[in-house]
Amino acid sequence: MNKIQINRWKDQLFKIWGIACTLVGLILLVVFIGDILIDGIMRIDWGFVTDLPSRKPEKSGIYTALMGSLWILGLTTIIAFPIGVAAAIYLEEYAKKGRFSALLEINISNLAGVPSIIYGLLGLEVFVRILNLGASVLAGSLTLSLLILPIIIVATRESMKAVPSSIRDASYALGASKWQTIWNQILPASSGGILTGVILSLSRAVGETAPLIVVGALAYVPFAPGNPLDEFSVLPIQIFNWISRPQHGFIENAAAAIIILLLVTFMMNGVAVYYRNKWQKKWK
Amino acid sequence: MEVSIEKDIIMTSENTEKNESVNVQKAKISVKNTKVWYGDFEAIKGISMEIQPNSVTAFIGPSGCGKSTFLRLFNRMNDYVDGFSMEGKIKIDGANIYKKKVHVEELRKEVGMVFQKPNPFPKSIYENVAYGLKIQGITDKKVIDVRVEKALKQADLWEEVKNDLKKSALALSGGQQQRLCIARTLAVEPSIILMDEPTSALDPISTAKIEDLIFGLKEKYTIIIVTHNMQQASRISDYTAFFYLGELVEYNKTKSIFTKPEKKRTENYITGRFG
Numbered sequence: 001m002n003k004i005q006i007n008r009w010k011d012q013l014f015k016i017w018g019i020a021c022t023l024v025g026l027i028l029l030v031v032f033i034g035d036i037l038i039d040g041i042m043r044i045d046w047g048f049v050t051d052l053p054s055r056k057p058e059k060s061g062i063y064t065a066l067m068g069s070l071w072i073l074g075l076t077t078i079i080a081f082p083i084g085v086a087a088a089i090y091l092e093e094y095a096k097k098g099r100f101s102a103l104l105e106i107n108i109s110n111l112a113g114v115p116s117i118i119y120g121l122l123g124l125e126v127f128v129r130i131l132n133l134g135a136s137v138l139a140g141s142l143t144l145s146l147l148i149l150p151i152i153i154v155a156t157r158e159s160m161k162a163v164p165s166s167i168r169d170a171s172y173a174l175g176a177s178k179w180q181t182i183w184n185q186i187l188p189a190s191s192g193g194i195l196t197g198v199i200l201s202l203s204r205a206v207g208e209t210a211p212l213i214v215v216g217a218l219a220y221v222p223f224a225p226g227n228p229l230d231e232f233s234v235l236p237i238q239i240f241n242w243i244s245r246p247q248h249g250f251i252e253n254a255a256a257a258i259i260i261l262l263l264v265t266f267m268m269n270g271v272a273v274y275y276r277n278k279w280q281k282k283w284k
Numbered sequence: 285m286e287v288s289i290e291k292d293i294i295m296t297s298e299n300t301e302k303n304e305s306v307n308v309q310k311a312k313i314s315v316k317n318t319k320v321w322y323g324d325f326e327a328i329k330g331i332s333m334e335i336q337p338n339s340v341t342a343f344i345g346p347s348g349c350g351k352s353t354f355l356r357l358f359n360r361m362n363d364y365v366d367g368f369s370m371e372g373k374i375k376i377d378g379a380n381i382y383k384k385k386v387h388v389e390e391l392r393k394e395v396g397m398v399f400q401k402p403n404p405f406p407k408s409i410y411e412n413v414a415y416g417l418k419i420q421g422i423t424d425k426k427v428i429d430v431r432v433e434k435a436l437k438q439a440d441l442w443e444e445v446k447n448d449l450k451k452s453a454l455a456l457s458g459g460q461q462q463r464l465c466i467a468r469t470l471a472v473e474p475s476i477i478l479m480d481e482p483t484s485a486l487d488p489i490s491t492a493k494i495e496d497l498i499f500g501l502k503e504k505y506t507i508i509i510v511t512h513n514m515q516q517a518s519r520i521s522d523y524t525a526f527f528y529l530g531e532l533v534e535y536n537k538t539k540s541i542f543t544k545p546e547k548k549r550t551e552n553y554i555t556g557r558f559g
Contacts, residue, residue, distance in 0.1 A: 166399060166403035167403060167406075169361065169399060169403065170399065170465070170468075172392065173361065173399075174392065174415060174416035174419065175416060176389070176415075177389050180419045184415070
């Protein structure tokens with residue numbers, strides 16, 4: 001065998017290896033989703049979505065947990081979106097490039113890698129105890145906001161960087177101030193990328209369990225939260241709680257709740273992909 | 285001896301001081317002993333020159349000679365470049381534009397700029413031209429409409445786009461986009477227009493259109509154009525400045541530069557022997 005043949009053979013081998021690796025991931029996902037569907041699909045009806053939790057599995061619903069998740073989603077968006085985007089604008093457009101900004105940048109990247117339970121402990125100390133918010137939706141949202149801020153900042157900066165510098169130059173050359181340039185040109189041009197980043201980070205927040213347990217989200221709440229200071233539960237915690245029960249009926253409930261949670265995150269990711277494609281087209 | 289008569293108006297870096305008093309026309313832009321650094325690198329090594337109003341001045345020279353950097357001094361576009369620093373004085377209509385209290389935004393309304401690659405905003409044709417007016421706080425739609433139309437006519441683009449003003453500017457051809465960028469600059473009503481190789485990304489027909497346009501615009505505006513194209517410089521400019529390695533080698537009426545350059549280096553460059 002000469003060199004070229006060996007290389008071709010290696011090429012084929014790697015291709016097969018790659019396909020195998022991809023299949024492992026895909027098959028596991030299909031098996032998992034299939035298993036969940038078999039267990040839970042029969043359990044889903046309108047009542048399951050609107051019923052309050054109960055001691056009897058067939059009477060239990062996810063209403064409070066779903067509402068808790070939606071509250072968390074809404075509040076986290078309101079808190080994390082403006083702060084994250086503003087921080088990204090500062091770092092990208094205003095901060096002088098130097099040691100300080102380099103340090104900030106490294107730390108923000110590091111924060112994205114901190115285990116979520118650590119954020120939970122931070123939230124417990126700062127929001128629940130020092131700010132005295134209690135185990136409330138607001139405390140949970142603030143904690144999750146901290147968790148996803150680094151992701152939003154990085155995503156926003158990346159999409160602002162992708163705006164061609166010629167657009168910046170053109171705006172400045174016409175007498176626009178820095179803020180006018182950012183507001184009228186850079187943000188609209190990068191909005192697709194920013195939205196994608198925000199939605200993806202939010203869909204991560206919706207699936208988070210550990211930090212909320214630490215903050216004090218409850219496994220059983222009789223009512224859906226009515227204001228930001230109410231106690232709350234979220235879907236992942238409800239699922240976790242049901243799975244740990246001995247009765248088979250709760251396992252079905254857990255599977256059904258997983259299907260709903262997956263639907264929510266898939267929908268959010270779908271919207272993110274849609275915006276990303278739309279945004280990419282604009283620059284071609 | 286004949287050369288010295290023409291040179292009354294024009295100065296090179298060496299004879300700035302002695303000729304200053306015999307200026308016949310008041311210069312639009314006057315540059316005195318200006319140096320520019322990017323970090324430790326000295327990009328402009330002490331240039332003095334005066335630019336005449338209502339004329340086209342061409343900056344020529346090989347890549348990296350500092351002509352674009354020099355051009356961008358006039359609307360302070362270098363300010364945002366990391367490591368940029370300068371010394372010297374640049375006066376426009378007698379006022380130093382690098383004074384602390386000068387607002388760069390105001391300066392740039394007076395000194396417009398057209399770039400090498402057409403860079404329309406990803407918005408409609410109308411929005412592109414109206415942008416400069418809107419950021420000034422002009423909200424009266426009638427005023428904006430009038431000025432958009434006027435600017436598009438001045439840039440010789442109105443007839444081609446008057447029915448498609450709402451269409452995306454990115455759908456225009458390269459030449460049309462560049463004329464749109466000129467219209468956008470004109471809408472702000474500057475008195476000086478800086479052009480940084482405005483035709484280098486365009487085909488010959490679009491280039492000819494833009495050259496015609498520049499020729500017509502000099503009646504009202506002072507135009508400075510950086511170009512790599514010798515023929516273009518000789519066709520459209522009244523004065524030509526030859527830069528080399530951050531220095532102004534020769535600056536004179538275009539006719540003189542192209543027929544009897546004084547410096548050997550200038551001659552070598554314009555005849556294509558280097559650069």
